Amino acid sequence: xxxxxxxxxxxxxPPSAAHIPAYQAFIASNRxxxxxWSALPHEAWRNFAAILGHQILRGFGPYxxxxxxxxxxxxxxxxxxxxxxxxxxxxWTVFAAQDEGKGYASEATRAGLAHAFxxxxxxTAVSYIAEDNARSAALALRLGAVQDGTWSTPRxxxxxxxxHPAPGAAA
Amino acid sequence: xxxxxxTTARLTLRMPQMxxxxxxxxxxxxxxxxxxxxxxxxxxxxxxxxxxxxQWPLMGFGPFSVDETATGAYLGEVGIYQxxxxxxxxxxWFVVPAAEGRGIAAEASRAVMIWARKTxxxxxxxxxxxxGNTRSIALALRLGGKTINAPGADPTDMVIRHDLRALA
Numbered sequence: 001x002x003x004x005x006x007x008x009x010x011x012x013x014p015p016s017a018a019h020i021p022a023y024q025a026f027i028a029s030n031r032x033x034x035x036x037w038s039a040l041p042h043e044a045w046r047n048f049a050a051i052l053g054h055q056i057l058r059g060f061g062p063y064x065x066x067x068x069x070x071x072x073x074x075x076x077x078x079x080x081x082x083x084x085x086x087x088x089x090x091x092w093t094v095f096a097a098q099d100e101g102k103g104y105a106s107e108a109t110r111a112g113l114a115h116a117f118x119x120x121x122x123x124t125a126v127s128y129i130a131e132d133n134a135r136s137a138a139l140a141l142r143l144g145a146v147q148d149g150t151w152s153t154p155r156x157x158x159x160x161x162x163x164h165p166a167p168g169a170a171a
Numbered sequence: 172x173x174x175x176x177x178t179t180a181r182l183t184l185r186m187p188q189m190x191x192x193x194x195x196x197x198x199x200x201x202x203x204x205x206x207x208x209x210x211x212x213x214x215x216x217x218x219x220x221x222x223x224x225x226q227w228p229l230m231g232f233g234p235f236s237v238d239e240t241a242t243g244a245y246l247g248e249v250g251i252y253q254x255x256x257x258x259x260x261x262x263x264w265f266v267v268p269a270a271e272g273r274g275i276a277a278e279a280s281r282a283v284m285i286w287a288r289k290t291x292x293x294x295x296x297x298x299x300x301x302x303g304n305t306r307s308i309a310l311a312l313r314l315g316g317k318t319i320n321a322p323g324a325d326p327t328d329m330v331i332r333h334d335l336r337a338l339a
Contacts, residue, residue, distance in 0.1 A: 017229050045255035046222045049229055053221030056173065056228075057189045083192060083217035154214055 003119070005063060005111045010104065012063035012077065012111055015051050019064045022073040023048045026095040054082060060120055062091060065108040074099045078112035079120060086151050090116060090125050090164060092139070105139055113143070117167050124166060128159040137162070172231045177282045184235035184249065184279055187224050191236050194245055194267055195220045206304040207265070223252060232260060232287070237279045239270075246270040249279040251287060251296065258322050260287075262296045262333065264307070276310055288335040298331040299323035 005012035026032055027044035055061030062078040075094040081087075090112050092105045116122040128151060129136045140162035148163040174186035199209045199216035208219070226233035234250030247266030253259065262283065264276040287293055297319075298311045308329065312318075316331035323330045 042254065042256040047218070049225035049254065050218050050222035051225065052228050053223065053225030056224050057187070057192070057221060082214070082221070083196075084212075084214040154212065 005115055006068075007107045007111050009068055010065045010074065010108055010111075011068055011071075012065050012108060014055065015048065015062070015064050015076070019073050020045065020048055022095055023076075026075075026093070029096075031095075031097065051076070054080070060116075063108075063112065065104065074104050075108070077105070077108035079116045079122075079125075084154055085128075087124070087126050087161075088116070088122055090127050092127075092136070100135075106142060109139070109143060113164055114167070125164045127162045127164070129162055130157075130159055140164075173227045174233065174235050175286070177235065177286055178240065179278050179282045181240060182246070182275065182279055182282070183238045183240045184282055185238065186227070187220070187234055187236045187248065191245055191248075192217065192220055195248075195265075198265060198267070203268070206301045206307065222254065223250070226252065226254070230260075232291075235279070235283060237266075237275065246275050247279070249276060249283050251283065257299070257324050259297055260293075261299050261324065262287075263298070264310070277314055280310075280314055284333060284335055285338050288338040294336055295332050295334055297321070297323075297333070299325070299328040300331060301325075302327065302329050 024044045027047070051061060058081055060079045062076045062080050065074045065077050066072060067074060073095060075092065077092045078090060080089045080091040090109060092109050094100055094105050113125065116125050126148070127140050127145060129140060137160065143164065145162040145164045148161045150158050151161050152158050177184040196213045196216045198204050199211050199219070202210060204210050223234045230253055232251040234248045234252070236248055237246045238244065239246055245267065247264065247270055249264045251260045252263050253261060262280060264280055266276050284296060287296055298307070298316060300307045300311060308331070311331040314333060316333045319330050319332045321330045
């Protein structure tokens with residue numbers, strides 16, 4: 001059973017129907033378009049449903065971070081392992097530009113990492129980051145991850161692998 | 172909300188699980204999937220599968236995996252689907268090659284229609300079928316469905332309606 005995670009400023013809760021409008025708005029924005037994601041509304045709904053299906057099929061899944069003061073959805077964070085992806089991943093996605101630069105992504109991702117290593121018993125975790133996504137690469141490094149080569153996806157693209165330190169590992 | 176377990180004379184219908192995915196992957200890798208937006212690679216097959224499974228918490232209905240009760244063998248999937256863009260909930264089915272021609276999809280579909288009637292009180296449920304999918308059209312008609320003039324998931328879909336009022 002997925003338990004909510006609480007950080008200083010955020011609640012991390014399982015995705016639900018209430019989050020669909022925020023997710024659809026993100027998918028329709030150029031923040032998603034620059035990553036090559038489809039902007040079709042019906043695709044957004046199906047992708048969101050697939051996030052819930054991931055939780056059911058894998059027994060774990062990413063969270064939606066909501067601000068503790070207003071409940072506004074900030075983005076998607078946490079464990080992610082779709083079939084065909086080489087390793088278990090910690091992913092992060094901030095929905096809106098207004099929530100960049102506030103430290104929300106690092107705050108939520110630290111909680112997601114702790115959840116994966118402690119509650120889920122993961123022994124290692126990576127984040128896959130596109131070559132041109134300097135912002136996410138900087139966050140990975142700030143979280144203590146180190147680049148560990150690249151992964152050639154089944155679709156033929158190559159992404160950087162950032163490996164997160166397991167708790168208790170020597171720095 | 173996840174799928175309840177339904178039983179018929181030969182079949183057990185249950186919530187899908189990860190171990191079912193290789194069957195869906197193989198289906199989507201083959202030409203048998205041409206009427207279901209396939210063929211496609213494993214990544215997209217996974218997204219389709221996870222997206223359908225994720226309809227359970229969002230909609231309160233979704234796919235049932237179908238096992239042969241006597242052997243536990245996975246035979247296919249029958250379910251109710253309504254992603255955004257579908258005008259109404261749709262009854263759909265898929266069986267593995269070894270299960271074809273044995274009335275498996277028909278038997279499972281009857282159980283799902285009875286469940287839908289009992290659970291939601293719907294008067295009818297429709298199939299959206301590509302006009303070229305003669306096998307599914309024949310099954311839908313054999314189940315008592317009637318072709319109607321109504322919108323489907325795609326503009327070219329045939330819509331075959333099942334009257335549920337006599338059930339349960």
